Amino acid sequence: MGEITIRHLAETLNVSTATISKALNDSHDISDATKGRVFELARSLNYRPNPFASGLRKHKSKTIAVILPEIADNFFAQAVNGIEEIAREKGYHLLIYLSHDSSETEAFFINDLLGRCVDGLLISVSFDGIDFTHLDEIQGKLPTVFFDRTYSGSLLHVTNNDFESAYQATKHLYECGCRQISFLSILQGLEVGNQRLQGHLCALQDCGLPFNPSLVINCSNNKEDNEAKLYHLMKTVKPDGIVSSVEKLAKLCYHTCNDLGIAIPEDVKIVSFSNLDSASLLNPSLTTITQPAYDIGKQAATMLFKVLKYSNYEAESMVMNSELIKRQSTNVSVSST
Amino acid sequence: MGEITIRHLAETLNVSTATISKALNDSHDISDATKGRVFELARSLNYRPNPFASGLRKHKSKTIAVILPEIADNFFAQAVNGIEEIAREKGYHLLIYLSHDSSETEAFFINDLLGRCVDGLLISVSFDGIDFTHLDEIQGKLPTVFFDRTYSGSLLHVTNNDFESAYQATKHLYECGCRQISFLSILQGLEVGNQRLQGHLCALQDCGLPFNPSLVINCSNNKEDNEAKLYHLMKTVKPDGIVSSVEKLAKLCYHTCNDLGIAIPEDVKIVSFSNLDSASLLNPSLTTITQPAYDIGKQAATMLFKVLKYSNYEAESMVMNSELIKRQSTNVSVSST
DNA sequence: TTTATTTACTTAACCGATTAAGTAAATAAA
DNA sequence: TTTATTTACTTAATCGGTTAAGTAAATAAA
Secondary structure, eight states, X not given: OOOOOHHHHHHHHTSOHHHHHHHHTTXXXXXXXXXXXXXXXHXXXXXXXXXHHHHHHHXXXXXXXXXXXXXXXXXXXXXXXXXXXXXXXXXXXXXXXXXXXXXXXXXXXXXXXXXXXXXXXXXXXXXXXXOOHHHHTTTTTSOEEEESXXXXXXXXXXXXXXXXXXXXXXXXXXXXXXXXXXXXXXXXXXXXXXXXXXXXXXXXXXXXXXXXXGGEEEOOSOHHHHHHHHHHIIIIXXXXXXXXXXXXXXXXXXXXXXXXXOOTTTTXXXXXXXOXXXXXXXXXXXXXXXXXXXXXXXXXXXXXHHHHHSTTOOOOOEEEOOEEEOXXXXXXXXXXX | OOOOOHHHHHHHHTSOHHHHHHHHTTOTTSOHHHHHHHHHHHHHTTXXXXXXXXXXXXXXXXXXXXXXXXXXXXXXXXXXXXXXXXXXXXXXXXXXXXXXXXXXXXXXXXXXXXXXXXXXXXXXXXXXXXXXXXXXXXXXXXXXXEESSOOTTOSSEEEEOHHHHHHHXXXXXXXXXXXXXXXXEOOTTSHHHHHHHHHHHHHHHHTTOOOOGGGEEEXXXXXXXXXXXXXXXXXXXXXXXXXXXXHHHHHHHHHHHHHHTOOTTTTOEEEEEOOOTTGGGBSSOOEEEEOOHHHHHHHHHHHHHHHHHSTTOOOOOXXXXXEEEOOGGGOSSOOOO
């Protein structure tokens, strides 16, 4: 409906459309006087270049995409905050896709994106399945930065010091007196999950604790399933410490302990990877390994824009440090925090 | 780089590009035999139509935008989940913009979107400022559905029964014995904020409680400011009940009470509008008015797609019902929930 | 003074799909 | 059998910018 085009501007100023286009792109083919007139007219008419037209010609969309497993999760939500900030700063638009941890959905998105002329992609991969061919296909076709959940073939990524964090968490429990430390594992097959598990196992060894397979619980995205496994763990194996590799499993622990009348931290101490901002308000407050989610998002986006700017950019992947925040769930002497 | 275009297909099959285009769009200008050949070739080559080209011609992008105040918030995150589901179902792409409650930023986004050929917009408006001219400008230019945070000029919206919910919350506190009920207000100037306050005031009246201006706290997005106001409230006015109109103010209450040694629910009972899924794990667990965030997102998106499909759609705005979930923060007889 | 270069434009092709208008052959109606 | 209509295509214009190639005038170099 009557949108202002470059032709309107050209006719009004009695110049060619090429002149307008070049002026708006600040080409040094155009005199300052003309540029001034073009800019002023464009501004006064609130001219907005049609992104389809320039996109078609330039094969650039000023749009990046982000694929996440989910958004109703503090870690990812904060990461998006960081990503959005950088994207806005650079004048880019942000498309969002939620895989809900289905690699099939993820593959569908990626195929779509490859034909969609997005300029770049930020992704935290879904963890179901073991088929990463859709991720391999990105290679060389779409500048991509992986964050948090990477996979072995990912070239550029921003991750956490997951091994060290899990190591510290387990060691912390040991120092709090725990000798039967359970590990709630998830994201097996992905680097994150693997690193966290390895960190835990390494800490066990360094603390001189034996490895007991029944203390390592392989969780999934099936809530009922996880619930059943946790009940079994708490009723029969009865650990005195739990390292949860994701937030939602920690919440499940709380509920399970409530149901079974198991006291935290007296009977069992809990530490969890988590970005829950109300962790300090929980009953009892939860000891967390908190990731710098916002900064991870910012760094990943910043890295992507560097790649977009210098296509031959020799980027280096980054490792961000998580923080162990000790609270009541790992402390017998309960006091307000 | 070597993307498959409609021309490749045309040359391979020895037909015109028009034939390919029509075949792919299932035009009944094309024989079934030809369609079959075109479809098969397109599939085998994984042909992906260039969205810029078709967008330029059709003025349609198969993309909708969502503008939110923030994303690291359970309500909005879940709403996005609902929106995303519908968008995906319809084969649309989703652009996301975070206003961080700045109407200036919001105006910038909207101006950008008007020139960007997005097909539709879902928005929950920012609440700073009182200038809604940028929202008025949308009229007739971009199909839009407002959700949760609407403004007086919004034609289509999905909202909550905010008046009733606030009424119920206040009444619940009254029934729990509270006689000095404070209301933590925010979002004044927006319908949501106004409705919630009115609901509270109406309940006060119906309960026969006098209106005390010093019990209504006008909060802002400035955390320090809110903190100071809350401290003052708790130390000098000393209410025995608090209705918090947003989640983050309830969290602030918890912290403030912790600091001042005020016991919840013994000294003060709290109920808050909140979509925090760990509300039941807080210390004490928090009585909430929980909005059907996911469904609100779904309904808003569904409504938008109806408008997109039938441009003369006589849409009706919707009101969704929130739920009062009673927990320990409004109960003296504390027990596990 | 003549030639080379720079400046500030214009012309026209182009990106890749869509679609109005046109056409030849096949089929149906008169 | 002749005319009208339908079928299944093709041709070419178009969407709105971008850009390679061209050009006339102004300025600089020889």
